[in-house]
Amino acid sequence: MATKKPSPKKGTEAAIDRKEVLQQETAKTTSLLPHTADAAGEQMTTNHGVKINDDQNSLKAGDRGATLLEDFILREKITHFDHERIPERVVHARGSGAHGVFQLYESQAPYTKAAFLNDTKTETPVFVRFSTVAGSRGSTDLARDVRGFAIKFYTEEGNFDLVGNNMPVFFIQDAMKFPDLVHAVKPEPENEIPQAASAHDTFWDFISLMPESAHMVMWLMSDRAIPRSYRMMEGFGVHTFRLINAEGKSSFVKFHLKPLLGVHAVAWDEAQNISGKDPDFHRRDLWDAIESGAYPEWELGLQIVPEEDEFKFDFDLLDPTKIIPEELVPVQPVGKLTLNRNPDNFFAETEQVAFHVGHIVPGIDFTNDPLMQGRLFSYTDTQLIRLGGPNFQEIPINRPLVPVHNNQRDGFMRQTVNRGKSSYNPNSLGNNDPQQVKAADGGFTSYNERIDARKVRARSNSFRDHFSQARLFFNSQSDPEKNHMAEALIFELGKVKTVAIRQRMLGILKQIDDSLATQVAYGLGLSIPNDLARPLNHSIPADGKPEDHEPIQMKSALAASKALSMAHTRKESILTRKIAILVADGVDAVSVKAVKSVLEAQGAVAELIAPRLGNVIAADDTVFMADHSFLTAASVLFDAVYVPGGTNSVASLEAEPNAVHFLNEAFKHCKAIAADEQAIQVLEATYFYKKLPEEYNEETALAEGIIIGPDPVKTAKIFAKAIAMHRFWEREKPRMIPA
Incomplete structure (x- = not known):
């Protein structure tokens, strides 16, 4: 049975409805007041009302x-x-x-x-x-x-x-x-913003008051925080x-x-x-x-x-x-x-x-x-x-692989069906089973560490050096990695709305490295404070003296550590690297097959990207199947890019804005790019082509990460070496382009 649509309310009737809604909302707000907490000006207590003297130390x-x-x-x-x-x-x-x-x-x-x-x-x-x-x-x-x-x-x-x-x-x-x-790092409680990000006021407010975080912040602002893959990160x-x-x-x-x-x-x-x-x-x-x-x-x-x-x-x-x-x-x-x-x-x-x-x-x-x-x-x-x-x-x-026997019983979702009368130890009704195990037979024993001390809420003075290893980490990075850290800090602190927090954080950065603090300050349009606000460390018990908690400046035994920079990681394999091959109808089948063969033989994954999905007909009528179209693919999902020859294919790609953008973006992100000599006109359509060296040989190719050549097999072999180097971060600043 059809229901008649109600007529819109007018005049006094509508005004009464609005008034009722406002009254209901006011009543709801009022009912919440007894349960609303505002900590402004209040003393810290436990959930049971006991005043807390030290919220900083266990x-x-x-x-x-x-x-x-x-x-x-x-x-x-x-x-x-x-x-x-x-x-x-x-x-x-x-x-x-x-x-x-x-x-x-x-x-x-x-x-x-x-x-x-x-x-x-x-x-x-x-x-x-x-x-x-x-x-x-x-x-x-x-x-x-x-x-x-x-x-x-x-x-x-x-x-x-x-x-x-x-x-x-x-x-x-x-x-x-x-x-x-x-x-502090979770989304801010009043609006649940931002999600999965530390670039906001509450996180940096906390960090700027807790100098013990300085070392970890250097790691978080480094490229370690944005790994290429779970398979390519340390644990x-x-x-x-x-x-x-x-x-x-x-x-x-x-x-x-x-x-x-x-x-x-x-x-x-x-x-x-x-x-x-x-x-x-x-x-x-x-x-x-x-x-x-x-x-x-x-x-x-x-x-x-x-x-x-x-x-x-x-x-x-x-x-x-x-x-x-x-x-x-x-x-x-x-x-x-x-x-x-x-x-x-x-x-x-x-x-x-x-x-x-x-x-x-x-x-x-x-x-x-x-x-x-x-x-x-x-x-x-x-x-x-x-x-x-x-x-x-x-x-x-x-579940462990070994059998589990103890006297734990019952509880939510219990799955083990325990037999026997006794669930306690010692017992005589069940032969005192399960039995305790001697250490010699594999029974766990805690290390017999001597403890002779008073009960205190405190930290050892040996925990007060907050900056020497933060400085060691920064000094150990390559120049591109240092630039990335500075840019990350500018991005993160640029999202912080409270200027005082940014200023305070610059003071922390100054303790780590003057050049870093200067670069970040310039990016934020601020000056580094000459005199740091005291105390520098705000994690102080109620009865604590600030001077007893101030950071101690220690000098590291090392000026730098090679192991801390990703510039020194393994770079000999292209196993599982994803390479995009840009193709269109009329592509040179020989160069596609040759490059795919060389790369896949070394464990890489080569996929064809075309203007549309479906068949790609090569110049010799070989049929390739496109893995992706430019609509569903993007350079950021690949580790490197190759452009094969073929007159018609090259002309189509040059006229395809998405293909040109694909290459520009790959260059911007410092990836290896290779092209058949016939595909020069596609590269000429990019922003970066005019920035390339006049002449190319293997040495310059491996320095720039751009390989161009007439022989697809030779090109592919040099290309593989370039892919193994992962990125060419050194070209990032001098070769910056819009993309």
Whole structure:
């Protein structure tokens, strides 16, 4: 039955309706007032009204000692933080994972009794999850952000989780500040803007008041924050762990993962374009590589420091804002991690996998790193709400390979059917099973570390050097990398609306490098403050003296570290690199086939881009199938570009604005470009052609990354060498073009 459309209300009747709506809205607002909090001018308290004297430090056994469980302020703060968002992860929400194996090269028995680091014959299954940190599940892969790199080793002694990042340090030194950091970097609470970005007031307000973040900010503003691929980034355990051998001897260790494809990044402008063209770029890249059999590989490396050398460095091993420079302690490769199988179900595996820094096996133990100590509590607490209760370890992706027997029972989603009368220990009704295990038989025992200290909320003075390693990182970068860092800071701080925050941040940058601060100040139209506002460090307890918390200026033992610059990464392979070949009807089939053959023989992926999808008819009537049209493809999705010959094809591409833009954009992003000599007129239509050298030989071609030649096979071989170099960042400034 049809319903008659109501007539629009007029005059007094409409006015009464509006009045009722306003009254309803006012009533709703009024009803919320008792539940509305405004912290302006108020004192800090716990959720139960206890006034907080120190919100900066967790309670420890001595200023370098273990964090104490009795710290009710830390527990309340982190518990509340862990349960703030459901059901997605509070951080690392957007991720991608894969299965694989770890194969040990050589037994590490002198350092650890961990079985998977002793047995070279056994492949240890793994599941690895990569992620961005700040964004939601629906955000882009190409945000400027830290990347998570978490590995679950399913060992014969139980699960070992190495919960790391693609950067070796962190923003904060104490887990007490973790909720503050994440609150600051997340979208601003009044409008939920911006998503998956640190370029806003609250983040830089926090960072500019917390100089301990300076080192990590340098990494975040570097090209490490916009990797080319998950397969082309390093992984780090971040914290200093312990290794313990069968005799009970302890060593300190830092875990590293180095990709066999090298460490590579994209340009920031390119990253922003990729976010629009394919926000799943990294997830798709990982999936496609594994599906094609080009399995991603990393070497697991260890930096081992004997316990007796704990205090020999000019930094504190327990400080998570510090690295151990590889020149001081080399990274020893001990095994290879290979990812060889994609998940069968994203939710069941990648989304439900639960990592925990506290999942360790005999032979690996913790240190008193105060950030690590807080994570030991936080990770389990987070899974309780995200995965429905205390039985999250029974979800298949989280189950260890070894049998599980204990007296834990019941709870939400319990899947194990336990038999027997006794669920306690000791018991006589069940033969006292399950039995405790002697250390000699593989039972886990904590390292017997001597602790003799007072309970304090404090940090060691050895944690007060905030700038020496930030300076070391900046000094270690190549000139293009330094320019990228300055531009990233100008971009990020340019989004900050509060000028005082920008000014304060310039003061922090001045502590790191004068030239960097000057370049950023110029880009922001500001001057560097002559006298820094005091205190420089605002992370001070209520009764603390600012001078007791001011940063200490230390001089690093190194002026620069080669390992910190991506300019020195591996550049010998083009395996899995994606090359666009621009074609149209009338293309020279010989040059297309020759170049594809050379590149694909070295493991690259060559795809044909044409004005339209469907068949492309070559000059000799060979039929090629276009992989993409210019409408669905973009240069930012490829690592390099080739333009083959063929009179008609060349003429069509020269007249195709999208083809010319494709080349201009690839040049702007410093990628290798090759062309058959017949295709010169296409290059002549670009902005960059007039900037190229007058004459070309192999030397100039490999310096510029532009290869032009009559012989497609020879051109392809030189082109492959250029692609392996990844980018030609040196041409970025002098060859800048509009695109």
